[in-house]
Amino acid sequence: MNRSAATGSLPSATLALPGLAALALWLAAFALACYTLEHPALQSRGSNSFWTFLLGSGRSALGQTLYAHADVYFHGGVANSSRPAFRHLFQRWAEVIAPNRHRHEEGVSIFETLPWYRWATQLDPQNVDAWLDATYAASAIGQRPEFAARILAEGLRHNPRNYRLYLERGRLALRRSDWSPAAYALDVALRVFPENRPADDVEARQALLSLLNLGSFAHEILGERDQAAARLRQLLSLAPDNAVARTRLAELKRGADTRAAALAYLQQTLTGEHRCARETDDEHDHHP
């Protein structure tokens, strides 16, 4: 091969390698960033600055993608798909390869979701849903409340005035029978709860009802009957048809020792609170 022939191969190399090098650099920077973000020096200056510098406003979008991927892991690898207009051979094959069934991870396998929540929250620390889902995965399913508490503490460091995180902290403390910390967290949640919520904000209304309900349990179990009664009265002003709250308030007014009953009610409340978002999705096929 002569010299000109040898130099003739350069264009192919120059076309392939810069692209590969750019991709390599970006991926390496991303992986390195995931690791170095744990460094105290970066933590002390606020983690947002680093990711904003690296990815700009795209970090939130990427964080949402990773959060969605965590949800896929929560459902055992099954993605949430929409209903197709027709079924063809290729789709039948695709359904055999990736069946559209509805199941949840249980036990320690739920921890497999946590790396994706970790990345999602690193990219977007204001993604409160990701902090909450990670906490739920670690505590309610994984039965590791100490890790859940650590996740929540980190989430609160980034979102110090978010009532949902305090509500979850209170819920977590109630599950661990830590009544005082639970009452404190739920009181803080009430204090930081935004006052000017629109009337049609169903989620906020539901959260406020939970705050008042759980707060009343915590104070009732601690023997702080006046505070428990105050929360129940506020709860009944928002939901007058809540028969359980009405009964409990009447019992408190009578002066009876209601702590055992409160514990039983609380147990029922905590076991029936979580509902999978996909279960309310009409377009999602549910195979047993």
Added chain:
Amino acid sequence: MNRCLVIARMVWLDLLRRKDLYVLLILLGGLLLALLSLNVFGLGGMVRYVKDAGLLLAWLFSWILAISVASRQLPQEETRRTIYSLLAKPLTRGELLFGKWLGAWSVVCAATSLFYLLIMLVVAARGGRFEPLTLAQTGLLHALGLGVLTALALALSTRATQSAAAALAYVGALASYLIVPQVPVFLAAETGLRANGLLILYYALPHLELFDLRQRAVHDWGPVPGALVAGLVLYSLVWIALLLLLGWLGFRRKRFARGAAR
């Protein structure tokens, strides 16, 4: 057939002389090690995300390698002017094309096997493992998908420059993998001309997503039925044959002007 094997061997030697494969291997190893060092809220023992990200990187790198290797074969021979000496030998253009495809496909498959091996080692170091039969099926279907991709890039390079062929192959591959599987969902909201256009895309492009068994390997769903694998082998062979035929039709009467650099 022997002449095809000689051509394929030349493709292997060419890739081994270049740095692409080594760069990708080092990069994959580095990224997998970075994945292992992730601090997941102080909790250890998770391995599925390493499998997932590892296999994703293996797919990404094997596609990059397949398109870059296949799309440069014929334009490179032309630029180097070695095409004249090749065609002067007792070798038909069809044999040259098939030999180039065989070499590109086999060398990319070999590189992909190395990627898989590296991932298996890292996963094992983390205390995890793949289900062997599922992983074998994942690798087999991945290799078949790469066969279609190399045939596509090679066919495009018979009538386009290397960069144009590579760009078109990337666009075609990404459309096949990302958009085509969503067409039945898009069609639920489309009518008329747009719906017909989507249907044409759905049937005219290869369904590369069918060769992706990564989720089964990552989430331990177990192997797919043998009949499905057989169907996919047949499907990929049809696509490879069709694309190589199109490539041959574009290449068989192509005139090479001496002195014209591409």
